[in-house]
Amino acid sequence: MSQRVPTVRDVAARAGVSVGTVSKALNNRGQLREETRARVVAAARELGFRPNSLAQGLQSGRTYTVAVITTDRFGRFGNPLMLGVEDALGADRVSVFLCDTRDDPIREHHHAETLDERRVDGIIVAGRRKQTRAPLAVASGVPVVYVIAQSSDPSDFCVTTDDVGGGVLAARHLLASGRTRIGHITGPERFADPRERAAGLSSVLDSAGLDLAGGQVFYGEWSEDWGRRAAEMLLHAAPDTDAIFCGSDQIARGVVETLRDRRLRVPGDIAVVGFDNWEPMAAGCRPPLTTVDPNLREVGRVAATRLLDMIAGRPVEGGVETVPAWLMLRESTGVREAGA
Amino acid sequence: MSQRVPTVRDVAARAGVSVGTVSKALNNRGQLREETRARVVAAARELGFRPNSLAQGLQSGRTYTVAVITTDRFGRFGNPLMLGVEDALGADRVSVFLCDTRDDPIREHHHAETLDERRVDGIIVAGRRKQTRAPLAVASGVPVVYVIAQSSDPSDFCVTTDDVGGGVLAARHLLASGRTRIGHITGPERFADPRERAAGLSSVLDSAGLDLAGGQVFYGEWSEDWGRRAAEMLLHAAPDTDAIFCGSDQIARGVVETLRDRRLRVPGDIAVVGFDNWEPMAAGCRPPLTTVDPNLREVGRVAATRLLDMIAGRPVEGGVETVPAWLMLRESTGVREAGA
DNA sequence: GTGCCGCCAGAAAACCTATTCCGAAAGTGC
DNA sequence: GCACTTTCGGAATAGGTTTTCTGGCGGCAC
The missing domain is CATH 1.10.260.40 (lambda repressor-like DNA-binding domains)
Structure with missing residues (x-):
């Protein structure tokens, strides 16, 4: 036997x-x-x-494997991203190694070494936040694509979300719905992502000759609780606010809760726009949230496609490629009620 | 050069x-x-x-790779599970192939073939729901561990969550907090998971000589909206309800919202327990949710550990191993207010 | 002092599995 | 009978690990 x-x-x-x-x-x-x-x-x-694909790989010099190194503890951002990556890679029978660094440089280095030895054809390095990071320490010649967090080496290729554009989308949509007194509640100011979203909003307001409701961006934390507290602050500073753009769906949930407590109708009195299009958060909200979808699946798809290009020897220029966001329309920005 | x-x-x-x-x-x-x-x-x-680990693998017959085949990429369930898997595998320099079947048997078969060719040392098949499934069609000899969804072959090994035990935990905790009129709102009756959770609750209530508030389990959907609607129904049927055990944190969120609308205090008037311990949902709730944590990370760790045992040739008995759940205490089941 | 045994260090060769290149045998055409 | 094609075997190759082999040396006995 x-x-x-x-x-x-x-x-x-x-x-x-x-x-x-x-x-x-x-x-x-x-x-x-x-x-x-x-x-x-x-x-x-x-x-x-x-x-035996080991033998084939030895022979051909190609393993048809790709690794995704993520710092995101398999968080919610990683999921749509991986989906997009699989979309692009699946067709080619390319398998994916998933490596979680848990934000630890030692672990990252360890993974990089192992991947080197496994002779992966390429690597996708995904960060959670927009920031510049040191290039991955990996054998020269292995193509690497950076996602969201970009490499400090300008000749590296990076795919990222369009946060400025997302802010612009939200702002234009609110203006188009007839809102003019728009406030903004978002995450920590030290991160680039919320700053860019705010910049997108501001640019549209500026062009329209409008000011930010409350006179400032309310920077804080990525939590519902901050949304609740900041909404109080905003309404205190600018009671006539008629729209609030939130830096995340979680914040938006908190904001909506405060509005409900204050007997303010959404969208009747105040329209709310979220960010992330995190389905269970946004769709579960009452009313369901209109929200900016940063298109992470497409980001993943683009990253994988470019990586395949590089692996195939097709030239890919260094620099940052930005994937446009889009707006998921739900009820929280519906038509304003007559007489409101 | x-x-x-x-x-x-x-x-x-x-x-x-x-x-x-x-x-x-x-x-x-x-x-x-x-x-x-x-x-x-x-x-x-x-x-x-x-x-070159391809050459080493060719020589030794071991690749130090393991695959996780999952039907649940969207879900939040995959994340803690993968974390646990990496906990156990990381120490051995074992790399993980991640394969998403998107619930498509064709895709699953395709992945199985590819993994066969890659000569992975073992495979973890993770389902989203407790159900019985056909064994993975893979070369004989490759160890496979099933997670949550178990194989129809009783000689296969499976690790799963303890949903009955989770229900018991929730029920005992509520009884210990002095609640006696406990209702239950949960997901679809056609799934085993919600039925088991309900069975756990019932067994405790039976032992205490208590009946279920509202006279029935409210089976429905895994959504906040169902939580909101079902809470109305439950309170209509049993206005004196003093606790609600929910089959998911999302449902619990909906329930809490309805209670707030009705000016019922949580936990003052009614205690609420969720299920999943899905951090952003449970912690973001007002008040934060006490919830049953199904211990998915531990499930992943156990699955990977047993898989390593099988790979090393240590005998692993077929059958189902159940990982105990635990209760995450937060404010939604705090002390009952005096005079309530 | 010389011959033999055994050990040490490292070279050489076999092996893991599949692909590819070269050449040989057989067949065909004129 | 010669050139040419078709068809397939055999060997080389990829990059390691493992087993076997060899040369040199020390130790020991006579």
Whole structure:
């Protein structure tokens, strides 16, 4: 009872040919009689033969594997991203190694070494936040694409979200809905992402000759609780606010709760726009949230596609490619009620 | 300018020894003079040599790779699970292939074939729901561990959550807090998970001689909206309800919202317990939710550990191993207010 | 002092599995 | 009978690990 997995040698023996012939028959290469080819194929099927991709990789120098290194503790951002990556990679029978660094440089280095040894064809390095980071320490020649967090080496290629554009989308939508006294509650000022979203909003307001309701951006934390507290502050500073753009869906949830407590109708009295399009948060809200979708799945798809380009030797220019966001319309920015 | 990655041959040439000697030197095997070993190690370092793990895998028959096949990429369930898997695997330098089937049997089969060819050492098949599924169609001999969804082959090994136990925990906690009129709002009745949670609750209530508030389990959907609607129904049927155990944190959020609308205080008038301990949902709730944590990270850790056992040839009995849940205490089940 | 045994260090070769290139045998055409 | 094609075997190759082999040397006995 040999439980051994069959090799080309076994197939060759069973078909009565040489190993070279087996390879040619199964890969449709070389000159073979149709009868021979069929015999080999039959033998392979009967034995349940599966070529060893380690041996193939050794031979060809390509492993058809790609790694995704993420700092995101498999958080919610990683999911749509991975989905996009799989979209692009799946077609090519490329398998994905998933490595979580847990924000630890030692772990990252460790993963990089292992991936080097595994001779992955390429690597996607995904950060959680927009920031500049040191290039991944990996064998020269292995293509690397950076996602969201970009490399400090300008010749590296990076794909990222369009946070300024997301802010612009939200702002234009609110203006188009007839809102003019728009406030902004968002995450920590020390991060680039919320600053860019705020910049997008401000640019639109400036062009329209409008000021930010409350006179300032309310920077704080990425939590519902901050949304609740900041909404109080904003309404205290500017009681006539008629729209609030929030830096995340979680913040928006908090904001909506405060508005409800104060008997303010959404969207009747105040429209609310979130950011992330984090389905369970945004759709579960009452009313469901209109929100900016940063298009992470597309970001993942673009990253993987470019990586495949680089692997195939097609030139990919260094620099940052920005994927446009889009607006998910739900009820929280619906039409303003008459007389409101 | 040869960009070629260095091989043992290059190291051997630089150190002035044979390739066999290089291997022995770098792996601390065989008999070598200390001076020779040091010379080889130095040469390897200077060249930036990294052994090709494809070649090693070909030789040893072990690849130090494991695959996780999941049907649940969107879900929040995959994240803590993967974390646990990496906890257990990381120590052994085992890399993880992540395969998403998107609930498509064709995709699953496709992944299984590819993993076969890659000669992964083992596979973890993770389902989203407790159900029985056909065994993964993979080369005989490759160890497979099933998570949550179990294999129809009783000799396969499966790790799963303790939903009955979770229900028991929630029920005991509520009884201990002095609640006696406990309702239950949960997900679809056609799934085993909510039925088991309800069974756990019922068993405790039965032992205490209590009935379920509202006279029935409110089965529905896994949404906030169902939580809101079902809470209305429950309160209509049993206005004196003093606690609600919810089948998910999302449902609990909806329930809490309805209670707030009705001016019922949580936990003052009614205590609420969720299920999942999905941090942003449970902690963001006002008040923060006491909730059953199904311990998915531990489930992942156990699955990976058992898989490593099987890979190492240590016997693992078939059957289902259940990982105990635990209760995350937050404010939604705090002390009952005096006079309430 | 010389011959033999055994050990040490490292070279050389075999092996893991699949692919590819080269060449040989057999068959065809004229 | 010669050139040419078709068909397939055999060997080289990829990059390591492992086993076997060899040369040199020390120790011991006579």
